[in-house]
Amino acid sequence: MRFRDVRSLWRSERDPNCVRRLWSQQLAACLINAAGTPDPADRDPRLLDLAVAILQDLEECLPVWTRGRSKEQIQGYRVSTNWTLARAHHLRTNHRAAVRHMGEAMRLLKGSQPAAWEDAEEFKKQREKTLARFASDLARYKTAAESPPKGQEPATRPNR
Secondary structure, eight states: OOHHHHHHHHTOSSSHHHHHHHHHHHHHHHHHHHHOOSSGGGOOHHHHHHHHHHHHHHHHTHHHHTTTOOHHHHHHHHHHHHHHHHHHHHHTTOHHHHHHHHHHHHHHHHTOOOOTTSOHHHHHHHHHHHHHHHHHHHHHHHHHHHSOOTTOOOOOOOOO
């Protein structure tokens, strides 16, 4: 696709929200990937903050985007957005929010149904594989949420 064609897609009057949503979600994923260094000290939190802001803005625009969309498309979009938000929050060390978004993504995925054009058996296999990956991510986020940051003692309650 040539640049001129892409630019015309961006300005498409037929469905401008679809293309903008896709590009915004891809932009947020690229920002998260750029900030996702193994060492937390090397991460640029501004990239993660921008990615979270873009994704939250997309969630607010969801009612506009959903007009004329199938239930399966909307469900898939919400799963993808929640998974991406969970990853961004985990990298920002906001593990509780990561657990919340990953739990929501798993809940939505468990309730999803195949689209009319999809093979039901293949859909179920893929969904189970994705749920297993999400479960391992959720366990990692929960572990990180329960352990205190390095250099800090866990908060304890005084005995009464």
